[in-house]
Amino acid sequence: MQANKKLDLVALASIPLIMTLGNSMLIPVLPEMERQLHIGSFQVSMVITVYSVVAIFLIPVAGYLSDQFGRKKIIIPSLVITGIGGLIAGGAAWFMQSSYWVILAGRFLQGIGAAGSFPIVLPLVGDMFKREDDVSQGLGLIETANTFGKVLSPILGAALAMWIWYVPFLSIPVFCAVSVILVAWLVKVPRKTNEEKVEFHTFLASLRSIFADKGRWLVAIFSIGGICMFVIFGAMFYLSSQLEDVFHIDGVIKGLILAIPLLSLCITSYFTGKKIHDNKERMKWLSFSGCVIQTAAITAGAAVNNIYVLIGALVVGGAGIGLVLPCLDSLITSGIDKQERGSVTSLYSSVRYIGVAAGPPAVSLLSKVSHQAVFFSISGLCAISAVVSLLAIKPGSTNKASTSEHAATHRQIHGQARRPGPM
8 A cells, every 4th residue: 555645544534433433422322311301212213313314315415526526625514514513412412401303403414414524435545546455455444444433432422421421412523623634634635637527417327327237236235235234233222222221231331342342343344454455256255254144143142132142143243244344345446437436435325324324213113022023133134135245246247347338438428418519
């Protein structure tokens, strides 16, 4: 990897770290929030879900804008918006008697900011490097920062909430300010060529062309990424509730326990990113293996409602997800032409956010049925992702030849768009 790009990557890695803290840090606080705001389990899960639902719809827009105007010009304002959202949510909890709906409004604003920050990092890493091996390593570092944020989140969230339960909200503007400074100072964006701006209808035609050519493996990767996020956030929401309600464990100890499965995910993700290089065949089989491991671990967790079995199942399942995510990132980034990379990776991020949004409320409802209902439902989704990865991800379909064919189509579409009409 180019030595002069390492500081750029460190600055960019701060974005997924902080975005993850801004969401996952609240998971250990949710039971206390439920008590303080006098709301139910489903209502408190909306604090996570509303953030993600907003991001789902705005991420593709942010991806399109980043393709047109530049990645950095979208990322920095988005980080500022995220910080303002955290300030509104924390201020409402601090000063208002009935603050639930204003907290949701602050989370809504955070979701707008999230849409234009972390999802734009993935294509920016792809833009910064010419060698696919460097791109894979860079994306591995970004995914590791994302998963490390998940490890740190429950510990930091629980520690901050020991002071006052809404302090995690107020910490978000501080973290965002740090990231804005790092990105503005350290990240050197590659110069864009003097291409004309692409009209939105031309952009949509280009996306249709991409999915006509590569739709099978793209839909497969999107689906698997969404399921992985559903598993992470659904399982962590359930474990947080069980630790406090059933096993009477709270505070920093609870945060440390929540961090154990996520640490497994983080370590596996880091080493996977280091080892896959540009080997697409390896990416396919590591993705499949990770999905199988998730399925087996979560199925085992359904058998016994025991704290040790539960944590053990989630540790092994976390390792499985750590095998999957860096491979999916690299397959998409290396398989899509640079002109549409921001838009396609943004669609992928939107689908991942669907998993984030759906996990907590779905698990909240399933937990009212039984422990087995939660775990067998999750393991069923993991099994589906294993089958999809085996049958639909074809490494040969993401190679350079295919990319070159699409590039020709891209030039044809954009060339037609630029021809002057009759006078």
